[in-house]
Amino acid sequence: KHYVAEPYKIKVIEPISVTTKAERERFIAEAGYNTFLLRSNQCMIDLLTDSGTTAMSDNQWAGMMLGDEAYAGSRNFLHLQEVVREYYGFRHIVPTHQGRGAENLLSMIMIKPGDCVPGNMYFTTTRAHQERNGATFVDIIVDEAHDSQLDLPFKGNVDLSKLERLIAEVGAERIPYLCLAVTVNLAGGQPVSMANMRAVHKLCAAHGIKVMYDATRCIENAYFIKTREEGYADVTIAAILKEMMSYADGCTMSGKKDCLVNIGGFLCMNDEELYQKASELVVLFEGMPSYGGMAGRDMEAMARGIVESVDYNYIHHRVAQCRYLADKLDEAGIPVVKPTGGHAVFIDARAFLPHVAQDRFPAQTLAAELYVESGVRAMERGIVSAGRNRETGDHHRPKLELVRLTLPRRVYTYAHLDTVAEACIAVYKRRGRIAGLEMIHEPKVLRFFTARFQPL
Numbered sequence: 001k002h003y004v005a006e007p008y009k010i011k012v013i014e015p016i017s018v019t020t021k022a023e024r025e026r027f028i029a030e031a032g033y034n035t036f037l038l039r040s041n042q043c044m045i046d047l048l049t050d051s052g053t054t055a056m057s058d059n060q061w062a063g064m065m066l067g068d069e070a071y072a073g074s075r076n077f078l079h080l081q082e083v084v085r086e087y088y089g090f091r092h093i094v095p096t097h098q099g100r101g102a103e104n105l106l107s108m109i110m111i112k113p114g115d116c117v118p119g120n121m122y123f124t125t126t127r128a129h130q131e132r133n134g135a136t137f138v139d140i141i142v143d144e145a146h147d148s149q150l151d152l153p154f155k156g157n158v159d160l161s162k163l164e165r166l167i168a169e170v171g172a173e174r175i176p177y178l179c180l181a182v183t184v185n186l187a188g189g190q191p192v193s194m195a196n197m198r199a200v201h202k203l204c205a206a207h208g209i210k211v212m213y214d215a216t217r218c219i220e221n222a223y224f225i226k227t228r229e230e231g232y233a234d235v236t237i238a239a240i241l242k243e244m245m246s247y248a249d250g251c252t253m254s255g256k257k258d259c260l261v262n263i264g265g266f267l268c269m270n271d272e273e274l275y276q277k278a279s280e281l282v283v284l285f286e287g288m289p290s291y292g293g294m295a296g297r298d299m300e301a302m303a304r305g306i307v308e309s310v311d312y313n314y315i316h317h318r319v320a321q322c323r324y325l326a327d328k329l330d331e332a333g334i335p336v337v338k339p340t341g342g343h344a345v346f347i348d349a350r351a352f353l354p355h356v357a358q359d360r361f362p363a364q365t366l367a368a369e370l371y372v373e374s375g376v377r378a379m380e381r382g383i384v385s386a387g388r389n390r391e392t393g394d395h396h397r398p399k400l401e402l403v404r405l406t407l408p409r410r411v412y413t414y415a416h417l418d419t420v421a422e423a424c425i426a427v428y429k430r431r432g433r434i435a436g437l438e439m440i441h442e443p444k445v446l447r448f449f450t451a452r453f454q455p456l
């Protein structure tokens with residue numbers, strides 16, 4: 001198997017702080033066995049998230065010096081607007097400080113209490129904003145997405161019969177929009193096929209239901225269409241992206257992922273009335289419609305990042321790095337979500353630690369063990385992240401109990417990934433001796449960010 005070399009050379013470095021195992025045992029105890037509560041300088045290879053952790057290019061850094069910090073009408077906004085219109089194709093763009101900013105605005109202007117918002121698997125902040133505005137999230141992803149070992153090309157797809165049943169059950173007037181995530185983070189970075197996007201748009205349009213993408217990792221999705229879907233092998237990433245977006249009425253975007261910046265986001269729509277409502281609200285939550293919580297320099301960096309993101313060599317390498325790490329773990333017999341997604345390798349913690357009951361937090365336990373073993377910081381994406389059911393008060397118990405090894409864009413090399421693989425294999429060898437955790441501090445909202453645990 002061939003894994004393409006990094007299509008960039010290093011110009012500036014940031015030293016990694018090296019720790020000992022004894023220090024890491026102390027650090028993780030002080031952090032309540034929650035990797036979110038570790039300090040950056042306590043982590044050697046930080047795979048917590050690909051959000052905001054991107055290394056920017058020299059071209060983007062040059063753009064930072066061209067920030068027009070005028071309060072209104074910044075030339076950087078006009079540049080960002082022009083680039084988003086060209087590459088995403090939507091008529092209107094409302095800048096926000098990051099994805100959650102866009103999710104907040106979208107949920108407030110489109111949802112009324114009692115609504116249903118169908119989507120392809122939940123995401124924590126997306127569902128939280130939908131629920132905060134009185135809607136119920138309804139999962140309409142294909143069943144296969146909930147099976148970590150099923151190796152299918154588009155596990156992010158919508159099950160159209162589930163969507164039709166929901167429309168028949170609740171009525172189109174109670175469905176303000178369908179939220180289609182491209183790719184699906186918690187399914188393992190799984191993509192949606194172009195055919196499915198086309199079919200979803202057609203079905204929703206027939207019922208007057210808008211389709212709003214969560215476009216956060218849309219470049220990775222475009223790459224999987226190019227490499228996995230019939231008829232797209234010779235189509236450019238940019239052309240695939242444009243066609244993908246043509247099947248949506250708008251999108252939310254966390255620029256901190258596929259727009260290659262450390263802060264930034266936007267909300268897009270074609271509908272004039274939606275744009276007017278968003279423009280009124282953005283001044284309340286994000287600032288002027290021409291800066292949305294970002295400095296001019298940040299908008300310039302994002303405009304340049306969008307242009308870089310559609311470069312085939314960039315995305316081909318990024319996905320190759322994920323495949324490289326996944327292949328190494330798979331070869332060692334470690335259960336990982338199949339097929340490999342676009343932004344991370346997801347370890348199936350239930351299969352890794354079958355003797356640890358789900359309410360003893362196997363993914364949380366494994367992330368803590370991995371950190372102590374090697375200083376690699378991963379993220380729990382299982383029962384802790386799933387939170388509690390608002391009606392019953394019991395934990396949501398997701399089938400997917402995962403540890404996410406998330407690769408920042410253009411930061412680490414294959415040698416770092418070798419170190420990560422060696423650490424996972426070392427923990428795997430001693431998995432029988434790993435017991436679970438108990439939660440000793442449970443926050444009310446999005447508990448996984450600050451919950452604390454102790455060993456059983």
Ligand SMILES: CC1=C(O)/C(=C\N=C(/Cc2ccc(O)c(F)c2)C(=O)O)C(COP(=O)(O)O)=CN1
Pocket residue numbers: 048049050051098099100101123124125126181185214216254255256265385
């Ligand atoms: C598909 C999608 C995201 O992945 C996403 C963010 N993602 C993060 C950061 C994060 C978010 C929520 C957590 O429970 C979490 F532990 C980590 C991440 O690591 O994956 C957002 C929100 O975009 P914002 O982060 O720019 O506001 C919207 N949509």
